[in-house]
Every structure is written in C-alpha cells, then in structure tokens.
Amino acid sequence: MPLASSPIGVFDSGVGGLSVxxxxxxxxxxxxxxxxxxxxxxxxGERGDTYVSAxxxxxxxxxxxxxxxxxLVVACNTATAAAIHEVRSSRPELPLVGLEPAIKPALAATRTGHVGVxxxxxxxxxxKFARLMTSVAEQAHFVIQPCDGLAHAIERSVSRPGPLPGAPVEATETGKLCKTYLEAMGAFGTAPGLIDTLVLGCxxxxxxxxxxxxxxxxxxxxxxxxxxxxxxxxxLxxxxxxxxAPADMGAGGGQPAATPATSRVQLLTTGPVEMLQAAAQRWLDLPAQCCSSVTVP
Incomplete structure (x- = not known):
C-alpha cells in the first residue's frame, strides 16, 4: 500500500499538464x-479513443x-474523456482525479448567458463531453470550437523566442491559431449577446x-x-x-516549512527531454536537472 510520503502521479499527453x-x-x-x-x-486530442485509452x-x-x-491526476481532458472510467474500474484502490471542461463554473460566471468553449x-x-453539454443545454448559449493543432503548437513554442513587444498576436504560430479559432466563434465582450466567458478546455x-x-x-x-x-x-x-504531514515546523514553531519544489518534483517525458526542460524552466521556474526521459511501452 502507498504511504503518505509516496508521490502523486500526474500525466498529460505533453507539457500542457504542467499548468495543473x-x-x-x-x-x-x-x-x-x-x-x-x-x-x-x-x-x-487528434487520436482515437482506443489509442488514448491504451x-x-x-x-x-x-x-x-x-x-x-x-x-493519479489525469491532467488531460482527452485522456479523461476516453479512459478515466476504465482506469477507475481497473484500479479501484487508487485515488483518481480527472479533468473535464469547466462548464458548470462557467455557467456561474457568465452574465450574458453566452459561453465559449x-x-x-x-x-x-x-x-463524456456530449453528456455534460446535454445536462446544461438549456442554461446558456454555448459556442463550441475545436482547436486542431493548437496544443501541438504550444508544445513547439516552448523552445522558441516569444514575439517582440508590440507585435501583432498573429506574429507567432500559437497566436495565429488562437486568432483563427476565436474569430470563428463570434464576438466577445460583456454587452448583451456577446460571449463573456471562455472555457479553456485543454x-x-x-x-x-x-x-x-x-x-x-x-x-x-x-x-x-x-x-x-x-x-x-x-x-481525496x-x-x-x-x-x-509536514516534516518540520517553520522558524519559531509557527507554520510548517514548505518543501522546496525542486526537491519534491520529478519530471519525466517519453519525448525529447529538451522540450520538457524548456517548459519547466519557462512555466514553473524549475531547473533542467528535474527532467529526464523514460520509455513507457
């Protein structure tokens, strides 16, 4: 049986789950x-359920x-939708947390009643997403937009320099894709009839x-x-x-001293380790030595 000191597993198809x-x-x-x-x-997100489940x-x-x-935290909306029910059945002893687009919080937040996803x-x-949307279909007007290629572009962007100050949003690959997909959804804003809430479903x-x-x-x-x-x-x-439980108390016996992130995080990738290192440094301020490559057949 795992101990309280055992680690929590977190996984995603790539580096996006670092946000979780x-x-x-x-x-x-x-x-x-x-x-x-x-x-x-x-x-x-661009593969079939059978592949993602495997x-x-x-x-x-x-x-x-x-x-x-x-x-285990399944920090991937696609993997959650395709397989979390199967993993929960096969490992009932393992506390399991998945992701789904945050539709219900968006309903609580919107004032115009127009929500983009x-x-x-x-x-x-x-x-899984279809069932979620059916349950809330009468509560707001939803604009659903698949963003093919955006997650992969974000993966590639970690090793590239950002746009120059003042550059238009479409100056980068990610910015161009964001502009294309959001413009296809319609108008955003807080006036009646506009999309005032956007669910980031990845x-x-x-x-x-x-x-x-x-x-x-x-x-x-x-x-x-x-x-x-x-x-x-x-x-959970x-x-x-x-x-x-905290290992020791802070100075003066007050609040517990938090363990530094560098000593409590291990980052693994089945792909190029340089991509994970760049993402960890850019988004989590973690050093390259936290990262290593592995093979998961």
Whole structure:
C-alpha cells in the first residue's frame, strides 16, 4: 500500500499538464509529485479513443509500478474523456482525479448567458463531453470550437523566442491559431449577446492566455481547471488518510516549512527531454536537472 510520503502521479499527453502541476504544487506544499509527459505519443486530442485509452493504462501501470504513486491526476481532458472510467474500474484502490471542461463554473460566471468553449477535437467530440453539454443545454448559449493543432503548437513554442513587444498576436504560430479559432466563434465582450466567458478546455491553453486575451479583450472571463483539480486531489488524500504531514515546523514553531519544489518534483517525458526542460524552466521556474526521459511501452 502507498504511504503518505509516496508521490502523486500526474500525466498529460505533453507539457500542457504542467499548468495543473503548478496548481497542485501551490495547493499542497508538502506533497511530492511525479509528472509524466507522453510527448512521444502526442497530441492525444487528434487520436482515437482506443489509442488514448491504451496509453492511459500504460502510463498508470508505469507510475504505479515504478514510482509507487498514492494517487493519479489525469491532467488531460482527452485522456479523461476516453479512459478515466476504465482506469477507475481497473484500479479501484487508487485515488483518481480527472479533468473535464469547466462548464458548470462557467455557467456561474457568465452574465450574458453566452459561453465559449475551446478544446481539442478529441475532448469536444467525446461521449463524456456530449453528456455534460446535454445536462446544461438549456442554461446558456454555448459556442463550441475545436482547436486542431493548437496544443501541438504550444508544445513547439516552448523552445522558441516569444514575439517582440508590440507585435501583432498573429506574429507567432500559437497566436495565429488562437486568432483563427476565436474569430470563428463570434464576438466577445460583456454587452448583451456577446460571449463573456471562455472555457479553456485543454490544459495547454493556459499557457497562451495572453494571446487569447489580446483577441477577446480584457473583460472576458477565462475558466480553467487547475485550482479545482488541486482542491479535489487534496480532499481525496485527506479523506483516505494519505495526505503527507509536514516534516518540520517553520522558524519559531509557527507554520510548517514548505518543501522546496525542486526537491519534491520529478519530471519525466517519453519525448525529447529538451522540450520538457524548456517548459519547466519557462512555466514553473524549475531547473533542467528535474527532467529526464523514460520509455513507457
């Protein structure tokens, strides 16, 4: 049985799940994490359910066998939609947290009643997403936009320089794709009839929030899932009695001293390690030595 000191596994098809890991690190400063980016098999969002399910099972098996994880966060909307029910059935003893586009929080946030949802085609055409949308269909007007290629472009962008100050949003590959897809959705804003709330239905999209904001304007609300996932993970660990207690107290016996992120995170990838290193440094301020490559058959 995993111990309270065992790590939490987190995985995504690539580096996008680092946005979820960032929220987990902030919410649970005494926990250890093993993050796996399955970049050699990305993007999941443009593959079939059978393929994504096989990869999800393989990674869950690897993280349990090789790292003795005490819980698993599936930090990928596509993998959650395709396979989380299967993993939950095959490993009922493993606390499991998945992702889905944050439709219900968006309903609570919208004032115009017009909500945009962007995500991968795999997520937005899944049976799981269809059931979610059926349950809320009468509560708002939804504009659903698959963003083919955007997650993969974000992966590639980590090793490229950003746009020059003042450059138009379409000056980068990611910005061009954001502009194309958001313009296809219609008008954004807070006036009646406009889309005032945008659901970021892929973990990668958090990392292009600035490009998206340049298109929607400053008043549109963005809804993503990192913080809710972190809260749910923490609840499951506490309910199961496997939350990790702080090792020692801070100076003067006050608040517990948080363990530095560099000593409690291991980052793995099935793809080029340089991509993960660049993403970890750029988005989490973690050094290259936290990253290594692995093979997950």
């Amino acid at each position: 890991l960032r929220a987990l690190l902030a919410a649970m400063p005494n926990e250890r994490f093993v993050y796996l980016a399955d970049s050699a098999h990305a993007p999941y 990869r999800t099972h393989a990674i869950a098996d690897y993280l349990c066998a090789q790292h003795g994880i005490k819980a 962007i995500g991968t085609r795999g997520t937005l055409t899944s049976a 973990t990668h999209y958090v990392f292009v929030a600035d490009e998206l904001r340049a298109i929607t304007g400053p008043d549109v609300q963005f809804i993503e899932t990192g913080e809710p996932v972190a809260r749910q993970t923490q609840r 660990l506490e309910a199961g009695g496997i939350a990790n």
